[in-house]
Amino acid sequence: MKLYALLPFGLLLTACTDSVPTPVVPAPTFSLTVTVTGAVSAPVTVTNTTTNKVEFTGALGGSKTFAALPKDTVLKVEGAAVNSFVTPAPQTIQLDADKTVTLSYSPVPSAKLPKGDIRLSQGVGQYIFADQDAAGQKLDLIGRHVENQVAKYTLLAQTTVAPNLSFTFPEVDAAKLSLSPLLQRLGDVAALPDSCKGTSIMSDPEVRLLLETETEIDGDTISGHINLAVVTLDQPDRPLKFAYADRAGTLKTDVVCTVQISETQSFEFRALYDLDFKKGWNLVEVIEPRQQVNPTAIMRSVPMPNTVRLRPSGMYAVGGSWGGSAPPMDVLKTHTKGMFF
Structure with missing residues (x-):
């Protein structure tokens, strides 16, 4: 009787054990x-x-x-x-x-100013001097910016020309650089003003630049301070300028702008810009408008070589004027033709 009574319970245990699922291990x-x-x-x-x-x-x-x-x-x-x-x-x-x-x-490391040499004999006309006259002279790199419609000049760097006529500028203190938006004279950097028609494509509207610089001999043994153009060794007749950018950026512009002189007078000018800036120092070519009718201003980037040359640019700078608010008139006359910068 006891065995008979236990059989159903044993079978029940077996059945329950067989129905328990195996745990799934994730x-x-x-x-x-x-x-x-x-x-x-x-x-x-x-x-x-x-x-x-x-x-x-x-x-x-x-x-x-x-x-x-x-x-x-x-x-x-x-x-x-x-x-x-x-x-x-x-x-x-x-x-x-x-x-x-x-x-x-x-x-990205900022691009440095290149080394170079000076050839005063490669000027034009009355702006030709003996090369050796540059040896031992002070060489200035000067920045120009505008405050309240007045040109201001700042000495950015100074070095001494070596006996072999080579030079190396020291690193420029960033605090001396007066940087401006890329299209500050067009108004809103994100769009063209109503007075300009065309295309302008900018990679980074936040790019800030120092676009106007001058290099000059700061000596007393030469008649006045001699303004020098930057050239590359392979294109000595193509004057260039040093420019500084706080970051990389590009600008492709082809616009025609109308400038209103008075209620009855206006003129148009064209601006062609092809700029590709690296962070730091760059070289740019600035071609000022020369024609009186529908003048065209051109500005384009030039690859920076390891070595550049300085030669007389064809005008004297007014000695010492970079330290004050009154700009050298020959420099000012050149740059006030530009309408964007």
């Missing part, structure tokens, strides 16, 4: 944290190379964590270019644990 997962340093934010792409799926693409500032990624997933983390920063190399990692990838953006 596959291991890990997280990936991506951190951007140096730049405020950067375009970042995270790609799962195992499945070719893009896990993330967009601007990333600070850090972002991607959780619950399968173990052994292979991920490629890429940071795209950020203006004025060096782009870090892509990184590929395998998730065998929680991982962190740091994209470190470092500032």
Whole structure:
């Protein structure tokens, strides 16, 4: 009787044991944290190379964590270019644990002023001197900007011409640079004024520049201070100027603007700009309008060589005037023809 009574209970235990499901052990997962340093934010792409799926693409500032990624997933983390920063190399990692990838953006080094030499004999007409007259003389780099419609001149750097007529400017103190928006005389940097028609494409409206500089011999043994043009060795007849940009940027402009002289008088001028600035010092060619009817102003970037040459530009600078508010008249006459800068 006892065995008979226990049989149903034993069968019941067996049945219950067989119906319990085996627990499912979840596959291991890990997280990936991506951190951007140096730049405020950067375009970042995270790609799962195992499945070719893009896990993330967009601007990333600070850090972002991607959780619950399968173990052994292979991920490629890429940071795209950020203006004025060096782009870090892509990184590929395998998730065998929680991982962190740091994209470190470092500032692009500012382009330096090149070394050079002086040839006073390569002037024109009365502006030809003996080359050796430059040896031992002070060489000035002067910046020009406008405050309240008055031209101001600042000595940016000074060096002494070596006996072999070479020179090297010291690094310019950034505090001395009076930088201005790229299109300050057009009004709103994001759009052309109503008086101008055409196209103007700017890569970064925040670019600030010092576009007008002069180089001159600051000596007493030569008659007055001699204004010098910057030229490249392969194109000695193409006068250039040093310009400074606080970041990289481009400007492509072809516009025609109307300038109202009075209620009944106006004239048009054309501006053609093809500028491609690196952060730091650059070379630009400025071609002032020469024709009286529909004048055209041209400004374009020129690649910076390792060595430049200075030669008389064809005008004297007024000695010592860079330190005051009254500009050298020959310099002022040249630059007031430009309408944008």
